Amino acid sequence: TFNRTWKVDRNENYEKFMEEMGINMVKRKLASHDNLKITLEQTGDKFHVKEVSTFRTLEIDFTLGVPFDYSLADGTELTGSWVMEGDTLKGTFTRKDNGKVLITTRKIIGDELVQSYSYEGVEAKRIFKRS
């Protein structure tokens, strides 16, 4: 189950990924130390997500398979949805500004939550521990 609060522990290739996303160096440096915490609460096919970082606090509700809008901390707007594939949550989001697609997954590996990101062939991970 995804249901708990997760605190980011480490990143893999996240700065390269953000660079591909067009985020400038100063913001990349800040974003790689954003102390992100996410609280996931799944009830059936509905999710409530609380996101807390040095940038902002926000709450998101979505239903598996149903598109919704989401803005990144720098204002980039995405639209897309999450689906469950086996034990993995898979998100497919499209940038509203350029139409390019960002794929992200969340899965539990051992006692960690691993979130992967893929954009224009660049892949990254953020690995979260139980908070």
Ligand code: MYR
């Ligand atoms: C959620 O479930 O947390 C809300 C929806 C998340 C949508 C996709 C997130 C992609 C984040 C990419 C961050 C990259 C910064 C350049």
